Amino acid sequence: MGFSLFSAKNRIINLVLNDHSIRFLELKQTNPPIAQKWSERFLPPGIIVDGKIVDSDSLANILEQCIEEWKIQRRSLRFIVPDPLVIIRKVSIPSDVQEDEIKGFLYLELGSTIHLPFEEPVFDFHRLTNNGKTQDVLLFAAPEQFVMEYVKLFSSLKLESVAADISPLSMYRLYHLNRSNEKEVLFTVQFDLTSVNLCIFDGSVPMVMRQFALPFNIEDWDIKLGLSGVIEFIYKGASEELVIQFEDIFKEINKLVDYYRFSLSNEKQDVTKFLVNGDHPMLKAIYDEMKERFEVPVEMLSLPADEKTKGSIPTNHLLSLGLALKEVQ
Known part of the structure; x- marks a missing residue:
């Protein structure tokens, strides 16, 4: 899963951009790979807004400084498509559409039977169930225009984009490292300074x-x-x-829990765990409040046990680390 726009390359750096920061992380190519370098830069308000590049000249100037400071000239990179741009939607298609035909079928149906809030998306899919008449697939989509603005910006600075991902998948990838494949319904909460991303994983x-x-x-x-x-x-x-902001998000968490229980699982399954991560300065207080409010376990995303002794990666770089593990595991 992810956005299959690019081909794979070696010595890849990992960039996470949001409305308030640019974060960089590089893995040391060992087995298993470990984080070698990381850094970040604050973005003043108004340069990226709701995941969209608003002031491309200022962003290019700041990125150029970062490239020189972090010594990442002429490198290949992975990046996370900003959360506000991404849509995940379950759609039903005829059961006889073969896997290698699904992408073409979806492309033809966009705008007619499949409606998205933007035109010309870049998208990928994941097959779910097939009942013999129809099959369900998950559609991951983002507006190509805004995604390609990042790709073109990186290219203008001699950085080649080779993979794109979405933040919940990067978060899940790190969480699941060195864990057994037990069946669970995981609710990820990415609580950042300027936004919150909520996602429910079934397996x-x-x-x-x-x-x-x-x-x-x-x-x-x-x-x-x-x-x-x-x-x-x-x-x-x-x-x-801040209390008002947090209360609003807790209400949205409850709504999404109910939506999963009653609409997606037809009351057959409930959320079994919350996984909390993010760069919000009050993250520990948010985590503690969630433990008080919710009956299911609440866990903070952390480094795998074998990683903790090899360097203290700050919490706000864990998403970058999850991105770095894409196509490595």
Whole structure:
């Protein structure tokens, strides 16, 4: 799963861009691979908005500085398609459509029987069930225009895009490293400074995803680069504002749990675990609150046991690490 736009290359760097940051991580090519280098850069508001590049000149200038500082000139890269651009949708197609014909069939049906909120998507799919008359497939789609703006920007800076991914899959990939294949319904919560991504996995398949923007006023935060090289955000605004934001997200979590239970699984399955990650400065408090509110277990995404002794990767780089493991495992 992912977006099959590109071919594979070696010595790949991994970039995660969102509305407020650029993050870079590189693996050391050992067996198993381990994180070798990572860094990040704060993005001022207005350069990327809701995952879309708004000020391409400023972003290009900042990326150019990062490339020089991080010494990643002329490298191949993977990147995560920003969450606000991605749609996951289950669609039914005739059962006799063969696997190698599905992509072409979906392309022909887009805009007629399959409706998306944008034209000219880049997409991939994952087969689900086949009852003999119809088969269900999961459609992963994003507007090609906005995805290609990132690809063209990277190319203009001599970085070649070779793979794209979505954040829940990167999060799941790291979570599942060195774990058994026990059947579970995992609800991932990516709680970042300016957005929240919610996704429910049935086994290894992301069945539904929702994205929510969080209000962000830069004047309410002190932002500095810590001694460890991690950007630190200290909130100085009214605490009630954050409480309201968190309450709204908890309500959306409950809605999505109910949607999965009653609409997707027909009351046959429930969410069995929450997995929390993100770069929000209050992430530990969010995690603690979720443990109080929800009856199912809540787990914080962390490094695999054999990785913890090899370097202290900051929590906000775990998504980058999950991306780096794409096509490595």
